[in-house]
Amino acid sequence: MVTRQLPNPAELLELMQFKKIDLNGKRRRLSSALTIDDLRTIAQRRTPKAAFDYTDGAAEGELSLARARQAFRDIEFHPDILRPAVDVDTSVEILGGPSALPFGIAPTGFTRLMQTEGEIAGAGAAAAAGIPFTLSTLGTTSIEDVKAATLREPQGAVPGRNWFQLYVMRDREISYGLARRAAAAGFDTLMFTVDTPVAGARLRDKRNGFSIPPQLSLGTIVNALPRPWWWIDFLTTPKLEFASLSTTGGTVGELLDAAMDPTISYDDLAIIRELWPGKIVVKGVQNVTDSKRLVDLGVDGIVLSNHGGRQLDRAPIPFHLLPEVVREVGRDATVMVDTGIMNGADIVASIALGAKFTLIGRAYLYGLMAGGRAGVDRTIEILRSEIVRTMRLLGVSSLAELEPRHVTQLTRLVPVSPAASAAKPVATR
Template sequence: MVQRQLPNPVEIFELMKFKAPELDGTKRRLEGALTISDLRTIAKRRTPKAAFDYTDGAAEGELSLARARQAFEDVEFHPGILAPAPDLDTSTTVLGGSSALPFGIAPTGFTRLMHTEGEVAGAGAAAAAGIPFTLSTLGTTSIEDVKATTLREPQGPTPGRNWFQLYVMRDREISYGLARRAAEAGFDTLMFTVDTPVAGARLRDKRNGFSIPPQLTLGTIVNAIPRPWWWIDFLTTPKLEFASLSTTGGTVGELLDAAMDPTISYEDLAVIREIWPGKLIVKGVQTVDDAVRLKDTHGVDGVVLSNHGGRQLDRAPIPFHLLPHVRRAVGDDFTVMVDTGIMNGADIVASVALGADFALIGRAYLYGLMAGGRRGVDRTIAILRSEIERTMRLLGVSSLAELEPRHVTQLTRMVPVDPAAAELAAR
């Protein structure tokens, strides 16, 4: 029998320990965010629908994005036992430089739309964390200002690095000029993007009447009522416009179609290779044969396996599924990166185990930005760092170099009707 007694007041008072209330609303929200999904929830609550949907959405039925995310959720890990990892090393070397973590910030366009701090917040947080930041051709902060932000930031465990993502414009001289400016500013890597000859059909944007710059309509005004802080920031800071392009006005698809050239070819890549003095990466590779061809005959330093975050061709290949096939085909002496669908540090660990040298985060970074500006981006990086470290310890590895394919099984819900035909298509 359990003995009963009257509650002891002293013991009750010992249990009654209350934390002082946090008066900084942003800090309180961000400290309560334990996952990237939590940051997304905050971002959705604090950002107008059109801006949030531009970030969160993808092309057409959004199948490519859903499948990429599902691929990471269908990972099975195989931990080793009795393999303590008290001293963890999450650093890596990629494209001739160091990074404190095996991921960097991907290029994102119109970034000040999500929060007025925009690319400055991303570049500053990346420099503080010791990871690379990639500026988009469609960025809303200039090449020079991003570099200045990186240099001003107290450096993290490894020096901050800047990469530049390049679209090929109809007016080629614009693209060449941007590449030269990035080189002169000290950016060490150029990310040549090949998956956007025309804009994908981003239906959320069309349904929202989303344009650059945002237009005040009855719908946007109604949506702004519970989010006055966003509009105050938007209307009291410098005009939202492209830092590298003069064309503004219209939907995102219209802007892309007006600026991009559908005739982009290997000849354009050859010209950029001559212009660019640093490392050259091709972003948007989606087949094994293209990766091999780029390595063997076009003098590039690596590829990013990407379907543009699901924002271009819907039903495109899943980069994470493609990863081990590309790694086997190109060997170990060629840089292979991966993006699309990464929302957890475990996704990054699984990618490294299956052959990725590095990963890039896009939406995960932007959710943090929308949730809390620079502090929100810091929180994104902190969440992913914690998840990477915990996953590595639970797997029984002390460094990224110890991660191997044996640690991961890619489970699949999608089996080709004809596996031989699917293998041929991937090539």
């Protein structure tokens, strides 16, 4: 029998330790975010629908994005036991320089619309963490100001780096001029983007009337009422406009179609290659044949990407392409991957399957919308902790120890031939 007694007040006090209340609202909400999905929830609560949907949405039925995220969920890790991994090294050499973590910040457009600190917050947080920050052609902060934000951060063991993402414009001289400015500012890598000859059909933006500058309607005003902080920031900071382009009026699709050139070709790549003095990476590669041709032409790297699902819906899943592309060209060029990354485990799996580096876009913007610069810091902190924990549980102490044997890609979408389409489905791994 259990002997019962009256509660001892002293023992009750030991058990009833109340959590200290943090009076700083931003710090409190960010510390409560344990995952990137948590940051997304906070971002949605704090950001007007049109701006949030621009970040969160993708093209048409948004199948490409959903499939990319599902592909990362559909992996199985294979840990090694009795292999202590106490001190984990997450650093990597990428494109001629160091990165403290195996991911960088991807180029994103209209960033100050999400939260007024925009690219300054992203570049500063990246520099503080010792990872690369990529500025978009459609950025809302200038090349020079992003570089200045990077240099303002105390340079640790791994200094901050800047990369520049370049679109080919109808007026080629605009593109050439941007490349020259980025080189002059000390950006060390050019990310030549090839999957945007025309704009994808981003239906959330159309339904929301999303444009630059924002168009007000009764719906947008009603949606904004519970979010006064966003409007105060928007109305009391410098005018929202593209830092590198002079045309700013219209919907996103109209802006892209007016600026981009559907005649982009390998001839443009050759010109940019001659113009750019640093490393050049082609972003938006979606098959093995193009990967091999690009490597034969001497590019330094490729990014397997379907533009975050924002261009061609039902496009190939970059994470699924990774093993075959690495087998074909991984010895001759730096292979990177983006689209769908929402967890440090996604990054570890990508490195294990041969990627040298990864890029995060939405994950960074969710943090930005959730809390400005502090939110971006939190994004990086969450991903870092997930990477370290996953590596320790796998029994590896460095990224170089990760191998394909550590990961199995479980298959949902299996290509079928006409002859096989009538056959009984078979569960696969």
